Amino acid sequence: MTYGATTVLHGVNLDVARGEVVALLGPNGAGKTTTIEILEGFRMRSAGDVRVLGTDPARGDETWRARVGVVLQSWRDHAKWPVRAFLAHFGSLYAPYSTARVTRPRDVDELLAAVGLAEHGGKRVGQLSGGQRRRLDVAVGIVGRPEVLFLDEPTTGFDPEARQEFHELVRTLADAEDTTILLTTHDLDEAEKLADRIVILAKGRIVADGAPEELARRVESTAEVRWTLDGERRTSATGTPTRFVRELFERYGDAVDKLEVRRATLEDTYLAMVHAAETGGDDAGLPALGAPAEPVPAAEVAS
Template structure:
């Protein structure tokens, strides 16, 4: 597979990747001499990723790449994607139903509902456009307090600089998740679609 890319290599972007380095990158170094039919489902998914990046692509399309991976392999895959984007400036287009994964990996999120794009922004911007508040939770003298706010940074700063700031523990700031945004946007899109169909 790698030989297909050798004529496209440059000094800045040598192609293909060294096979041993590539297998190490995807966590299959110990399977270098194994036949593909002997690999587990998760190991085959990792091999698929290796095949996808052997030629050092400038644009990489991934469809549900972590399906079937155990948590350790999934974390390793996320680190690999960050390295491809940060160190090699690879553009990655990833489709996933795992919204936590999308939130961890994506600079930009496109949400589809009914075959149409209903949102295209960062995860934070999606939460902001929906007007969702951030929850701040903390404990003070054995009591748990929760406050919802649109200005979490300012609220936490004031809280910690206040007269009881030194006694505050268990501070947690929870912004609306991508899942919260996704559900709200898809529900809204479906409602709009139903209303349009009824009007027609």
């Protein structure tokens, strides 16, 4: 994907299975939003092949769009609409696209309860708090019972309770309704809780792609040992911290002071990988999460 002479995406190869939850991580400018917008059909790509539900998003018709839900980072203001009427209006647009397998739209009151807005249905949209507005955004995105749901920074502005409720809703959509979900987030903890897979983008390339537990196992293999010797603070990265500490004391004995052992976190590894991708350097001793096979310019979601 290019903008003029600038290449934003470099052969991103992404295949998402039906019912899978995939978290797309990366720093600002990594290409996350561009990737999402291409998959949603909101942005024309300059090269490559893309399929969402078996259709090229650039050519998706109204029937295809009725099967796709989108939660953008922000919506235009609809402040004067009552919340229940606003959601019912959006839901009515999906009614002609019900099928034998999927009944559209969702019941409005059930949906309001699901996103924690049951007590606010009579309010005008402009009277909602920022977090409540974000819940309404999510409700609009799923009112049509989408088979594929795109969530761009969905929990921005959520308090901890609302975030937890949203996480439960996402898992219900994926597990009970077989909804395929692709979300972007800067919250590594959220990605680890929600996602079946984590994909890390840096400088327009996928630099890691794997299940959270797989990435966590790799993270656990590396630790940073810090100690003071002869008044000098020293640091070393090691994959065998217990053996390293034992050998340290065998060699220096009581001369070792202020010993600390710190295992790498997923955030440490993420930052190291992004830094390596952006600078062309190594990963500062942190574990590589395994780059995918040689990429080709293709992307497919829940075909």
